[in-house]
Amino acid sequence: xxxxxxxxxxxxxxxxxxxxxxxxxxxxxxxxxxxxxxxxxxxxxxxxxxxxxxxxxxxxxxxxxxxxxxxxxxxxxxxxxxxx
Amino acid sequence: xxxxxxxxxxxxxxxxxxxxxxxxxxxxxxxxxxxxxxxxxxxxxxxxxxxxxxxxxxxxxxxxxxxxxxxxxxxxxxxxxxxxxxxxxxxxxxxxxxxxxxxxxxxxxxxxxxxxxxxxxxxxxxxxxxxxxxxxxxxxxxxxxxxxxxxxxxxxxxxxxxxxxxxxxxxxxxxxxxxxxxxxxxxxxxxxxxxxxxxxxxxxxxxxxxxxxxxxxxxxxxxxxxxxxxxxxxxxxxxxxxxxxxxxxxxxxxxxxx
Numbered sequence: 001x002x003x004x005x006x007x008x009x010x011x012x013x014x015x016x017x018x019x020x021x022x023x024x025x026x027x028x029x030x031x032x033x034x035x036x037x038x039x040x041x042x043x044x045x046x047x048x049x050x051x052x053x054x055x056x057x058x059x060x061x062x063x064x065x066x067x068x069x070x071x072x073x074x075x076x077x078x079x080x081x082x083x084x
Numbered sequence: 085x086x087x088x089x090x091x092x093x094x095x096x097x098x099x100x101x102x103x104x105x106x107x108x109x110x111x112x113x114x115x116x117x118x119x120x121x122x123x124x125x126x127x128x129x130x131x132x133x134x135x136x137x138x139x140x141x142x143x144x145x146x147x148x149x150x151x152x153x154x155x156x157x158x159x160x161x162x163x164x165x166x167x168x169x170x171x172x173x174x175x176x177x178x179x180x181x182x183x184x185x186x187x188x189x190x191x192x193x194x195x196x197x198x199x200x201x202x203x204x205x206x207x208x209x210x211x212x213x214x215x216x217x218x219x220x221x222x223x224x225x226x227x228x229x230x231x232x233x234x235x236x237x238x239x240x241x242x243x244x245x246x247x248x249x250x251x252x253x254x255x256x257x258x259x260x261x262x263x264x265x266x267x268x269x270x271x272x273x274x275x276x277x278x279x280x281x282x283x284x285x286x287x288x289x290x291x292x293x294x295x296x297x298x299x300x301x302x303x304x305x306x307x308x309x310x311x312x313x314x315x316x317x318x319x320x321x322x323x324x325x326x327x328x329x330x331x332x333x334x335x336x337x338x339x340x341x342x
Contacts, residue, residue: 010211014256015282017212066169069162069202071209072256 002051004059007076008068009040040076043067051080106131106337109146111176111196113138113167117154118193118305125305126150129330131337141171147337148189148233149176151196153249153303163210163252164198177203180297187296189233189333194250197289197299205297206290207265208257213250214282222314222323223248223302224276225288229269232295233336237328243276244325245314248302255283255290255301265290273300304329 010016016038023037045059056078063075108126110133112119123133134146138156143149157166167173179188192200200206213219224245227238238244257265262284265271273289281301289300304326307313313323 014211015214015254017214017216017254017282021216066165067161069165069209071201071207071258072211 002047003081004045005079005081006043006063006067007040008073009076010038011072011074014072106334107134107146109134109136109143109149111136111138111151111172113156113170115155115158116152118152122150122152122305125308125330128308129327129334131334136172138170138172141175143175148333151192151199153194153196156195164195164202167199168202173203177205180205187294190297191234192299193303194301197301200297200299206292206299207261208255210252211254211256212252213254218251219253219280220249223280225273225302226276228274229272229291232272232291232298233333234298234329235272235332236336237332245316245323246302246304246307246326247314248280250301253281253301255287257284272298
């Protein structure tokens with residue numbers, strides 16, 4: 001079954017408080033060398049059947065209008081993944 | 085005031101009340117918490133609260149609408165993001181944005197403010213507080229716009245204290261819009277003192293261009309009755325600064341302005 005994967009990230013100019021907290025916690029577990037962290041979202045839209053251009057376009061529209069808020073987030077990618 | 089209004093339940097206004105004509109809808113979404121407090125505040129302000137249900141697009145002829153606080157749809161996706169698509173919101177967006185006549189006055193409190201930004205009735209958005217903690221405290225605000233239906237009975241730059249409780253309370257907006265908000269006097273409420281959450285320009289509440297739609301993060305509906313509000317100069321929990329929001333809208337709707 002194919003899946004359309006949508007990835008959303010906070011805009012670069014928007015502070016990401018969660019990413020900052022994760023970056024601060026990493027060294028406590030010995031993970032050093034990571035200067036900063038940003039946390040985003042990944043959506044998997046599953047499809048029964050084939051991925052059509054129409055479905056892909058519909059996923060792009062959903063990503064832009066619902067899965068992300070353009071005031072604070074960017075849609076980084078909308079891609080098709082097989083066999084997830 | 086305390087003796088005659090039961091804490092829970094009966095929100096009806098006696099028909100003899102001179103302001104009972106102001107009917108104010110209170111929307112309940114799945115996960116809304118403060119609808120009963122908002123209804124109570126409307127009643128104490130002299131209006132008639134009308135319960136509105138998220139799944140029903142009818143506004144039942146109300147004169148104004150309040151989107152109360154809470155965690156609609158569990159804050160899934162983003163705070164307010166799912167609630168925006170509720171049938172009742174279609175009608176509210178249409179009536180609040182109506183080009184002709186007097187557009188519907190709408191107030192969004194906390195999660196209601198988040199819903200209004202997601203519905204594009206108000207600019208900007210809310211992200212997590214910069215300190216990442218859930219905040220619950222009494223907050224001092226300055227009322228900077230007294231032209232709206234919701235703030236008409238405040239004096240310019242009046243300081244008020246109302247409770248604030250949220251995790252996603254950091255108001256963010258792009259610089260161009262921020263300048264427009266400031267230039268047009270659309271910052272309605274501003275935090276006073278140390279920033280509680282990192283909001284741009286300490287903004288606590290904004291209005292749309294026509295001033296009929298207002299959103300704010302703190303909770304005026306929790307500061308409407310002596311004995312149950314924030315502490316103030318007169319004693320513990322005596323603060324009722326939030327009540328003026330509700331008397332303002334009732335007064336505006338019934339033709340008064342003072």
